[in-house]
Amino acid sequence: MTRVRHRVEPRDLPRRQVNKRETAAPQWLYLVSSSGRCRSRAHGINRPNGGIATAESSSLEARPAARPVSLKVAMAGGKVYSFEEVRKHSDRKDCWLIIAGKVYDVTPFMEEHPGGDEVLLACVGKDATADFEDIGHTDSAKELMPQYCVGEVDAATIPAKLTHAVVTKDAASRSEKTTTASAGTWATLLQLALPVLLLALAFALQNYSRAKAA
Ligand code: HEM
Numbered sequence: 001m002t003r004v005r006h007r008v009e010p011r012d013l014p015r016r017q018v019n020k021r022e023t024a025a026p027q028w029l030y031l032v033s034s035s036g037r038c039r040s041r042a043h044g045i046n047r048p049n050g051g052i053a054t055a056e057s058s059s060l061e062a063r064p065a066a067r068p069v070s071l072k073v074a075m076a077g078g079k080v081y082s083f084e085e086v087r088k089h090s091d092r093k094d095c096w097l098i099i100a101g102k103v104y105d106v107t108p109f110m111e112e113h114p115g116g117d118e119v120l121l122a123c124v125g126k127d128a129t130a131d132f133e134d135i136g137h138t139d140s141a142k143e144l145m146p147q148y149c150v151g152e153v154d155a156a157t158i159p160a161k162l163t164h165a166v167v168t169k170d171a172a173s174r175s176e177k178t179t180t181a182s183a184g185t186w187a188t189l190l191q192l193a194l195p196v197l198l199l200a201l202a203f204a205l206q207n208y209s210r211a212k213a214a
Helices: 010-015 027-035 039-045 066-076 083-088 117-121 129-135 139-148 169-213
Strands: 005-007 052-054 079-081 094-099 102-105 149-153
Touching: 079 083, 083 094, 094 117, 094 129, 102 139, 139 149
Parallel strands: 079 149
Antiparallel strands: 005 052, 094 102, 102 149
């Protein structure tokens, strides 16, 4: 069988003719063209064939994993996984990540991830929230996330030694609120107690000087 090969140059992307069949092509093509970032990476470094897109690799049939994901997510219905369960998926062919308390099955995205698959693999078995945020992912990247979301991580199952890093956004905001609330309570108490303390001091001084004079 003759394989048609063509190199996809970044400058070609916006001009590419997108027919119905091509709308199912890898999302990294569209992401890259819309965000304008990470072009070099998306176009070679992480692709085993050196960035050469084949006619087959662009077709829906050649990428069966692309559709089952959304189906899987649709059926996931907010499933809650234990940390241990999530940690089991730590392979290039089966890779789950925890970002902001949610669990993402990024297996079908490994090769397409503009940042490369190695960075994703480096984030398994821990909370990848900080790593994800530090990169400064664009809104386009964040819009991609829901389709890879398979559920949430049960915060109670996270090992204690990891809890400083594995904090969900909810938990973080809850603890922030608690700290703010207790600081506010102390300030109010101090405001109320201060005049009483001053009065007591003045009274004591007055008594002391009267006693001295007598
Ligand atoms: C579901 C999870 C993720 C999705 C959907 C995603 C998606 C993307 C996308 C679309 C880009 C292109 C730039 C942009 O639009 O922001 C990108 C770049 C990148 N991502 Fe991710 N990403 C994910 C998780 C992660 C994680 C956990 C890391 C860990 C460090 C990471 C590291 C990077 C790096 C290093 C780049 C390249 C940045 C650059 O060269 O400017 N990504 N990602």
